Amino acid sequence: MQLPIRAIFVFHTAARLGSISKAAEELSVTPSAVSQQIQMLETQLGLTLMSKVGRRVMLTEAGERYFSTITDEVERIAEATNLIRGYRSVTTLTVRATPTLSNKWLLPRLGAFLDRNPDLDVRIDGTNEPTTFRREVVDIEIRHGDGRWPGMFVEGLAEEDFFPACSPDYTPAGSLTAAELPRFRLIHSVKSQAQWPRWFALAGVEPGERWARVSFDRSHMAIDAAAGGMGIALESTLMMERELESGRLICPVAVPPPIRLVTQWIVCPHEHLRQRKVRLFLDWLRAERAGWEMRRRNARAALSATELPPAAPAAAPRRRSAPAPG
Numbered sequence: 001m002q003l004p005i006r007a008i009f010v011f012h013t014a015a016r017l018g019s020i021s022k023a024a025e026e027l028s029v030t031p032s033a034v035s036q037q038i039q040m041l042e043t044q045l046g047l048t049l050m051s052k053v054g055r056r057v058m059l060t061e062a063g064e065r066y067f068s069t070i071t072d073e074v075e076r077i078a079e080a081t082n083l084i085r086g087y088r089s090v091t092t093l094t095v096r097a098t099p100t101l102s103n104k105w106l107l108p109r110l111g112a113f114l115d116r117n118p119d120l121d122v123r124i125d126g127t128n129e130p131t132t133f134r135r136e137v138v139d140i141e142i143r144h145g146d147g148r149w150p151g152m153f154v155e156g157l158a159e160e161d162f163f164p165a166c167s168p169d170y171t172p173a174g175s176l177t178a179a180e181l182p183r184f185r186l187i188h189s190v191k192s193q194a195q196w197p198r199w200f201a202l203a204g205v206e207p208g209e210r211w212a213r214v215s216f217d218r219s220h221m222a223i224d225a226a227a228g229g230m231g232i233a234l235e236s237t238l239m240m241e242r243e244l245e246s247g248r249l250i251c252p253v254a255v256p257p258p259i260r261l262v263t264q265w266i267v268c269p270h271e272h273l274r275q276r277k278v279r280l281f282l283d284w285l286r287a288e289r290a291g292w293e294m295r296r297r298n299a300r301a302a303l304s305a306t307e308l309p310p311a312a313p314a315a316a317p318r319r320r321s322a323p324a325p326g
Contacts (some may be wrong), residue, residue, distance in 0.1 A: 004044055010037035011049060012074045015067045018271040020057055067274060075276055079119070092121040093277045097142040100219040101157075101264055102126040104239045106142070113284050120277055128191070133269050139278050140268040142285075144191070147265045153273060156262040158289050160236035161296075162194035163256045165249040167229040173250035178203035181253065182211040185231030189222040190215050194234055194259045202257035223249070237296060238264070 014023035014034055024031040042049050049063035059067060097106055102124055114122060130145075131138045147154050164181065171184065178200070186196055200207060214231060216222045219239055226233035227248040243249040266285060272278045 004041055007037040007041035007044075008070060009074060010034055011041050012067065012070060014038060014050070014057065015059055015063065016071075016271075016274055018056060018058075018269070071274065071276065091119060091277050092123060093281055094123045094125060094137055094139050095141070095281065096125040096127065096131050096138045098128050098144045098264070099126045100223075100239055101142055101144075103220045104223065105241065108242065109288055113281070116284070117277075117280055120280070131267075133272075139272055139275065140266065140281060143265050143267045144263055145265060147262065149265075149267060153266075153268050153270050155266045157264040157266055157285065158238055158292060159260055159262050160238040160264075162192075162199075162234060162236045162259040162261065163251050164199075164232050164234055164253050165223075165240055165244070166226050166232040166252050167248065168250045170226075170229050170231070171252045173252060174254045176252045176254065178205045178253055178256065181205075181232060182207040184212075186211055186213045187222045187225050187231045187233035188213045188215040189219045189233065189235065190217050192219055192222075192234070193261055193263050194236070196234055199234055199257065199259060202259065236261075236263070238292070241292070 010023065010027065013026055014020055017023050017026065020031050020034050024034045027034065038050060045066075047062045047066075048060050049066060050057045051060055052058075095106075103126070106124065110122065110124070114120070125138065128144060130143055131141045142157060143149075147156060166184075176184075181200075182205075188196065196213075212231075214225065216225065219235055222233045223235050223240055223243060225231065226235070227243050232252060237244065240249055266282065268278065273282070
């Protein structure tokens with residue numbers, strides 16, 4: 001039997017993009033030509049691979065199985081074809097992430113991902129604005145929030161510990177009680193999910209008077225200000241990783257009450273998970289998370305209780321993956 005190579009590639013493109021019209025645009029053909037190729041493939045296989053739901057196309061159960069079976073082979077054929085033509089195929093992965101995560105956690109690690117995936121170009125879009133995936137060319141996002149975005153693939157990046165931090169030149173590690181903090185300048189990160197009033201409540205402290213503070217709308221600015229000796233910030237181990245490891249930041253409170261939250265979430269439409277570049281990035285994020293959590297556990301074991309909050313069993317980041325609509 002002669003393989004319907006063109007129809008297979010057309011189906012793969014439409015399934016990967018989740019759209020007949022987008023597939024037509026990528027392949028430089030009409031939408032009706034894409035539909036005809038898919039119908040021809042379905043006739044030859046004797047299976048229905050796609051069904052229409054409103055303006056979108058959804059894979060049937062058979063379509064899902066077929067797509068997952070052929071994806072690696074189709075991508076290898078495309079790469080081999082480009083290589084034999086004498087040039088390397090370059091695929092762009094567009095990642096949206098919050099400015100603080102981009103600056104403090106993602107950027108220091110990104111070189112390793114690029115070295116492992118030389119066929120990918122990566123664009124980092126640093127913003128707090130959530131992606132409208134239907135209209136924007138973004139493959140995957142690391143979003144700040146509570147993880148509640150129905151119909152999307154959602155997975156927590158990591159569980160973060162929040163505690164006071166400052167330069168050792170501002171006040172030594174473990175030198176203060178929680179009740180003494182209002183006498184110092186407190187750095188306020190206005191978009192953070194961990195705020196000073198909550199922390200004082202957990203510590204059983206009611207500040208008797210208005211405390212001196214300086215506010216920033218980005219956590220990376222608050223962290224830099226604290227490391228520069230401006231005051232005491234309430235930030236997370238995820239974002240302060242480099243500053244804590246280098247000693248530029250320490251915890252000035254002897255026994256701080258712990259706040260543990262997942263505030264950063266990996267988000268994308270379910271159909272984006274069919275793309276090899278998205279799967280590669282997601283696998284890499286998970287490996288980096290595992291490495292970071294191991295270093296965090298080792299740091300807790302090595303440091304005294306006066307420098308960091310008491311250790312607690314690490315919980316796996318929650319995954320919230322609501323079923324795709326339809």
